[in-house]
Amino acid sequence: MSLDNFRPSFIYYQLRATPKPVPYEGNDLSGKTALITGGNAGLGFECGRQLLRLKLSYLIITSRSLSRAEAARKLLLADKTTQRVNPNAKVDVYELDQERHEYISAFVEKLKESTAYLDIALLNAAINTPKIEKSPYGRERTIQINHVSTSLMSLLLLPLLEACPRKPANLTVVAGGTNTWTTLPAKHHPKMIHWMGDPASKGFDVYANYHNSKLLNLFWVQALAERVSGADVVVNAVCPAMADTNLFREYPRWLMGFAKLIYFRWITWSAEACARVLTSGVVKGRDGHGSLTTGIGVTLPFNPLLFNDEGKGIRERLWNETIEIFQKEAGFKVDVPAKL
Numbered sequence: 095m096s097l098d099n100f101r102p103s104f105i106y107y108q109l110r111a112t113p114k115p116v117p118y119e120g121n122d123l124s125g126k127t128a129l130i131t132g133g134n135a136g137l138g139f140e141c142g143r144q145l146l147r148l149k150l151s152y153l154i155i156t157s158r159s160l161s162r163a164e165a166a167r168k169l170l171l172a173d174k175t176t177q178r179v180n181p182n183a184k185v186d187v188y189e190l191d192q193e194r195h196e197y198i199s200a201f202v203e204k205l206k207e208s209t210a211y212l213d214i215a216l217l218n219a220a221i222n223t224p225k226i227e228k229s230p231y232g233r234e235r236t237i238q239i240n241h242v243s244t245s246l247m248s249l250l251l252l253p254l255l256e257a258c259p260r261k262p263a264n265l266t267v268v269a270g271g272t273n274t275w276t277t278l279p280a281k282h283h284p285k286m287i288h289w290m291g292d293p294a295s296k297g298f299d300v301y302a303n304y305h306n307s308k309l310l311n312l313f314w315v316q317a318l319a320e321r322v323s324g325a326d327v328v329v330n331a332v333c334p335a336m337a338d339t340n341l342f343r344e345y346p347r348w349l350m351g352f353a354k355l356i357y358f359r360w361i362t363w364s365a366e367a368c369a370r371v372l373t374s375g376v377v378k379g380r381d382g383h384g385s386l387t388t389g390i391g392v393t394l395p396f397n398p399l400l401f402n403d404e405g406k407g408i409r410e411r412l413w414n415e416t417i418e419i420f421q422k423e424a425g426f427k428v429d430v431p432a433k434l
């Protein structure tokens with residue numbers, strides 16, 4: 095782990111401002127259906143609670159464990175504010191493991207059996223691990239689950255979003271402020287995902303792969319927004335800063351104990367505040383198409399690669415390499431939108 099993996103300026107940005115709650119005025123979600131992947135815990139759970147308080151009619155959350163998802167469902171429906179303002183809210187739970195392409199495809203097919211459309215899809219599920227472990231495809235797991243699987247999910251959900259009777263629907267990807275913590279060393283390699291996914295690559299750093307994956311989420315959203323009409327589906331990404339959630343569960347206990355004592359206690363935002371960033375993304379309308387944002391009242395920096403010519407080239411190569419992976423590895427057809 096190099097010092098490159100930590101930017102002290104992050105502390106400054108978190109101390110300077112906290113995201114403001116998304117107001118109910120102008121954001122009444124009555125009658126709408128939303129999916130949150132990884133909605134049983136952390137920021138996804140808190141965002142689900144906020145959407146229900148904005149009168150969302152039907153919320154679908156996922157977890158790798160149905161019992162964890164069911165426990166979250168009960169907690170969401172027991173929320174006093176939701177009971178008062180949205181007493182008929184419905185919450186369903188689904189099992190989803192983003193480890194394999196066919197699990198994602200099976201999940202989407204099952205989802206289609208219970209809903210004909212989605213107003214909102216929040217792609218939030220992700221991991222952050224210090225362990226070098228490989229996915230079934232031989233690729234390091236962070237890159238697999240956070241980038242490859244999230245991207246696949248975005249393409250497979252497009253038909254459900256495009257079928258939404260209210261236009262535009264909203265697809266929000268949860269990236270993260272740490273997209274600035276990487277210079278993307280893989281960018282000169284002709285196969286970037288392959289490079290980041292292979293622990294044998296010279297300079298491979300598993301800690302950096304989380305930050306890399308969050309930058310890839312942002313590139314993917316920019317590329318997808320160029321291929322989907324914002325009049326039909328608003329594609330955007332949100333970047334929360336840090337919050338104390340289960341995301342760091344695989345890090346050494348002594349390190350997390352220290353972080354909890356000082357960093358998480360005094361500096362970071364609460365999970366509830368962090369989730370406001372997610373909520374601000376899912377309520378975005380047509381103007382938010384292709385946007386990368388950090389919540390209401392907050393300005394966090396973004397990786398400069400996202401806005402310069404070098405980054406444009408990286409984005410296209412990343413899109414092509416990711417699509418190639420689906421074509422080679424997925425045993426089912428993935429519809430790929432063309433550039434508009």
Ligand SMILES: NC(=O)c1ccc[n+]([C@@H]2O[C@H](COP(=O)([O-])OP(=O)(O)OC[C@H]3O[C@@H](n4cnc5c(N)ncnc54)[C@H](OP(=O)(O)O)[C@@H]3O)[C@@H](O)[C@H]2O)c1
Nearest residue numbers: 132136137157158191192219220270335336337339340341
């Ligand atoms: N916390 C932060 O400081 C922070 C900062 C910036 C961005 N973010 C981003 O915010 C999002 C939510 O993170 P969080 O902090 O809320 O973390 P979290 O508490 O660990 O929640 C992650 C969610 O993803 C699910 N998940 C984990 N592995 C999965 C897999 N292989 N397949 C499908 N689902 C899986 C988890 O559910 P199960 O374990 O029950 O399956 C859980 O619901 C992530 O995209 C993260 O990168 C977090």
